[in-house]
Amino acid sequence: MGVLSFLFSSSIGRKLVMAVTGVSLIAFLVVHCAINACVFFMDGGATFNAAAEFMAHNLFIRLAEVGLIGGLLIHIVQGLSLTLNNMKKRNNKYGSSPKRTNSTWYSRSMGLLGTILLLFLVMHLKDFWIVSRFDAQGGLTESKTLYHFMLEVFTNPVPVTLYVLGCISLAYHLLHGFQSAFQTFGLNHPILTPMIKTLGAAFSIIVPLVFASIPVVIHLGLIK
Amino acid sequence: MKHSMKVNLQVWRQKNTQAQGNFENYSVETNPDMSFLEMFDVLNEQLIHDGKEPVAFDHDCREGICGMCSMVINGNPHGPKQAITTCQLHMRSFNDGDTIVVEPWRANAFPVIKDLSVNRSSFDRIIASGGFVSVNTGNAVDANNILIPKDIADEAFEAATCIGCGACVSACINASAMLFVGAKVTQLSLLPQGQSERQSRVVAMVNQMDAEGFGACTNTGACSAECPKGIPLSVISTLNREYTKAKLNGI
Numbered sequence: 513m514g515v516l517s518f519l520f521s522s523s524i525g526r527k528l529v530m531a532v533t534g535v536s537l538i539a540f541l542v543v544h545c546a547i548n549a550c551v552f553f554m555d556g557g558a559t560f561n562a563a564a565e566f567m568a569h570n571l572f573i574r575l576a577e578v579g580l581i582g583g584l585l586i587h588i589v590q591g592l593s594l595t596l597n598n599m600k601k602r603n604n605k606y607g608s609s610p611k612r613t614n615s616t617w618y619s620r621s622m623g624l625l626g627t628i629l630l631l632f633l634v635m636h637l638k639d640f641w642i643v644s645r646f647d648a649q650g651g652l653t654e655s656k657t658l659y660h661f662m663l664e665v666f667t668n669p670v671p672v673t674l675y676v677l678g679c680i681s682l683a684y685h686l687l688h689g690f691q692s693a694f695q696t697f698g699l700n701h702p703i704l705t706p707m708i709k710t711l712g713a714a715f716s717i718i719v720p721l722v723f724a725s726i727p728v729v730i731h732l733g734l735i736k
Numbered sequence: 737m738k739h740s741m742k743v744n745l746q747v748w749r750q751k752n753t754q755a756q757g758n759f760e761n762y763s764v765e766t767n768p769d770m771s772f773l774e775m776f777d778v779l780n781e782q783l784i785h786d787g788k789e790p791v792a793f794d795h796d797c798r799e800g801i802c803g804m805c806s807m808v809i810n811g812n813p814h815g816p817k818q819a820i821t822t823c824q825l826h827m828r829s830f831n832d833g834d835t836i837v838v839e840p841w842r843a844n845a846f847p848v849i850k851d852l853s854v855n856r857s858s859f860d861r862i863i864a865s866g867g868f869v870s871v872n873t874g875n876a877v878d879a880n881n882i883l884i885p886k887d888i889a890d891e892a893f894e895a896a897t898c899i900g901c902g903a904c905v906s907a908c909i910n911a912s913a914m915l916f917v918g919a920k921v922t923q924l925s926l927l928p929q930g931q932s933e934r935q936s937r938v939v940a941m942v943n944q945m946d947a948e949g950f951g952a953c954t955n956t957g958a959c960s961a962e963c964p965k966g967i968p969l970s971v972i973s974t975l976n977r978e979y980t981k982a983k984l985n986g987i
């Protein structure tokens with residue numbers, strides 16, 4: 513541990529951990545988004561179910577999942593503790609609030625956005641992940657696949673609204689987090705850095721948009 | 737052009753570090769050509785004339801190079817204009833009759849000494865922790881003995897223009913000092929003279945920065961936007977890189 517203890521003690525080490533876990537969560541989002549997008553094949557969920565089935569039973573994926581959950585937990589715990597710590601660095605608040613043109617609101621609200629995402633995640637895992645992974649919890653059957661299950665959840669407008677709100681928080685969290693991670697890695701390049709910023713912005717809009725479109729489209733009955 | 741103007745001030749008054757402070761209202765007859773600090777001089781003369789305690793504020797060079805004039809003006813460190821210090825701000829940037837709120841840098845690592853004057857010794861201790869730079873003693877060496885490419889010299893110089901004012905800390909939602917520390921580390925790690933202590937220096941300075949109670953950077957960019965010298969955010973990524981490399985080398 514010796515050499516690596518700075519990852520949990522120093523300000524720079526800690527944000528490095530946020531960046532590394534953040535980027536692995538971004539990689540996970542790519543896979544997740546690709547699988548979700550399978551619903552747009554309009555084949556009654558056949559492709560989607562096949563992909564979901566593969567993810568649930570492939571050993572390599574299950575192992576990666578353990579790593580992912582570990583990374584996610586570290587991202588959450590480290591993020592919350594950093595945010596709470598940072599809030600203790602200015603006991604006397606400013607009396608005047610400037611027009612905050614010096615930074616974006618979402619870059620200043622990563623803790624808040626992250627907390628919203630955490631709440632969303634609890635709901636989301638309860639809705640889908642638990643059913644798809646633990647057969648004992650109601651479970652999936654031949655006649656009731658994950659796809660059917662999803663159609664059922666999104667008939668109700670409440671989850672649809674919550675999912676869209678969750679995706680909006682995700683978009684803003686990514687909009688700052690994506691490029692911020694590379695800044696933390698110390699990458700500062702005249703050509704690469706602007707490219708990463710553009711890529712990050714595109715990713716932050718497209719991925720949450722694909723995610724959010726699914727509950728909406730299902731609710732409107734556009735896919736069955 | 738009208739040559740007198742009146743502004744209403746809400747100024748933070750605080751007797752000492754322990755005391756509870758509060759805003760006091762004043763109105764000052766000034767003119768558009770005065771600097772912000774000259775307007776404060778007028779206010780203080782007025783206060784002294786009335787037998788009241790003048791407002792304590794820091795200043796020295798009054799030409800944007802010493803970094804002393806720490807005032808948060810209407811919520812912006814060094815006022816509403818970009819890339820200037822408070823002493824370079826003029827009353828023509830405001831309108832007749834404006835109400836202007838003036839308060840000190842606020843961060844636990846910069847305790848208020850009195851009114852608008854804050855203690856920035858934490859910055860001095862960070863600099864001191866960076867230690868020395870090894871140089872040969874003896875006869876003065878020829879100025880061109882060490883060759884430094886122009887682009888490196890320019891980048892190092894840009895970082896070296898940091899005047900240590902602390903506006904970056906005051907603007908940051910996390911009260912982080914990373915722009916300041918990044919500027920110092922970048923400057924010395926770019927130049928040949930800074931190589932011998934390159935790794936130990938960055939680790940010592942970051943340790944000191946954390947120990948002084950500055951927050952952790954979340955890359956909001958507010959520091960660079962408010963910096964009177966326009967120190968770029970890239971110095972923080974250099975700092976991250978230098979620090980991580982040194983730590984992975986076991987320093």
Ligand code: SF4
Binds near residue numbers: 898962966967
């Ligand atoms: S980086 Fe800019 S704002 Fe911070 S101390 Fe240096 S000159 Fe002042």
Ligand code: FES
Binds near residue numbers: 797805
């Ligand atoms: S008084 Fe020296 S920079 Fe303003």
